[in-house]
Amino acid sequence: NAGVMQNPRHLVRRRGQEARLRCSPMKGHSHVYWYRQLPEEGLKFMVYLQKENIIDESGMPKERFSAEFPKEGPSILRIQQVVRGDSAAYFCASPLQGATGELFFGEGSRLTVL
Amino acid sequence: GDSVTQMEGPVTLSEEAFLTINCTYTATGYPSLFWYVQYPGEGLQLLLKATKADDKGSNKGFEATYRKETTSFHLEKGSVQVSDSAVYFCALGDNAGGTSYGKLTFGQGTILTVHP
Numbered sequence: 001n002a003g004v005m006q007n008p009r010h011l012v013r014r015r016g017q018e019a020r021l022r023c024s025p026m027k028g029h030s031h032v033y034w035y036r037q038l039p040e041e042g043l044k045f046m047v048y049l050q051k052e053n054i055i056d057e058s059g060m061p062k063e064r065f066s067a068e069f070p071k072e073g074p075s076i077l078r079i080q081q082v083v084r085g086d087s088a089a090y091f092c093a094s095p096l097q098g099a100t101g102e103l104f105f106g107e108g109s110r111l112t113v114l
Numbered sequence: 115g116d117s118v119t120q121m122e123g124p125v126t127l128s129e130e131a132f133l134t135i136n137c138t139y140t141a142t143g144y145p146s147l148f149w150y151v152q153y154p155g156e157g158l159q160l161l162l163k164a165t166k167a168d169d170k171g172s173n174k175g176f177e178a179t180y181r182k183e184t185t186s187f188h189l190e191k192g193s194v195q196v197s198d199s200a201v202y203f204c205a206l207g208d209n210a211g212g213t214s215y216g217k218l219t220f221g222q223g224t225i226l227t228v229h230p
Contacts, residue, residue, distance in 0.1 A: 004157070033216045042118070042203055042220035043158070056217065091157055095216035100146045100165070101207030103216055105157030 003027065004094050005074075006106035013082050014114050021109040022074040023092035031055075032075045033103065034067060037089040049075055082113045116141045120204050120221035127194055127228050135189040135224045137178075137204035145206040147171075147180050147187040148218065152201040161189075161202070194228045201225050 003026035013019050025032045030051045035043040048056040049069040060067065064082075069075040079086055089108045096102035121136035139147065146165045150158040162171030167182035176191045187204060204221040 031216070040222070042120075042205075042222045043218075044220070045217050048216060093157075093216065100215040101148050101163060101205065101218055102160055103158075103218070105159070107155070107157045 004092060004104050004106035006090075006092055006109050008109060009107065010110050010112070012112045012114060015083055016081050019079040019082050019086070019111055019113075021077040021079075021090050021111070023077070023106060024074040025092070025094040026104055029094040031095055031097075032069060033093045033095060034075075034077050035091045035093065035105075037091065037108070039088070043091065046077075079111070082111070084113045087111055087113045116145070116206055116208075116219045118204050118206055118219055118221035120202075120224050122222075122224070124225035124227060127226070129196055129228055129230050130193045131228075133189070133191040133194045133198075133226070135202055135204075135226070137187045137189065137221060139185050139187065139204075139206050141185075141206055141219075143208070144182075145208060147178070148205040148207065149176070149178055149187070149189050150203045150205060150220075152203065152223070154200070158203065194226075196228045196230055199226055199228045 005024040034046040037043045045059040047060050047067045064080045066078045089110045091108045093103035093105045117140045119138050148163045149161040151161045152158045162173040164171040164180035170179045178189045201223045203223045205218040207218045
């Protein structure tokens with residue numbers, strides 16, 4: 001959706017490397033959700049952040065994954081020591097405040113782990 | 115926990131055919147229900163929604179009715195076009211509000227291809 005910017009659009013990493021995915025929400029928005037879409041599956045919630053706060057990280061894998069949303073700059077999803085199973089599309093979304101479930105998604109970052 | 119089950123695809127139709135994509139859900143409480151569409155190479159877009167039982171969501175000729183008795187939210191369109199070719203996701207969201215309003219449970223998606 002226009003307004004939610006993600007980069008890179010495509011990222012290739014070798015096993016053991018680090019992946020950093022960036023998301024700038026819609027202008028004026030200070031909340032982001034990250035979702036992961038594994039091949040042939042629907043999206044799975046990972047984490048919900050506000051500026052400088054992690055609100056809900058119940059969907060994040062316990063190891064190697066972290067997320068932040070600093071006061072200045074984009075939200076970053078970081079995956080350390082990537083494995084082939086991390087290959088997926090990672091989407092971030094800005095929520096429409098006060099409207100359950102209405103999310104504006106970015107175009108996604110497609111991570112391929114060789 | 116909450117879950118959404120969608121009709122398996124892919125679905126292939128000719129232009130102007132009738133479309134139904136089935137969606138059933140399991141949830142505690144009274145969720146809101148959504149259909150999102152993902153065109154090739156793009157992020158998901160909200161297509162329609164319904165927030166309570168018997169509500170009908172509609173947009174761009176698509177409709178879906180929130181059926182509490184059958185826990186279903188089937189997507190329908192009377193006459194599909196080639197431009198409707200996309201992946202369609204059914205989803206549910208918790209109406210409890212607070213911090214959960216953007217935390218959705220998605221089905222696995224149904225690929226629709228419409229031929230001229």
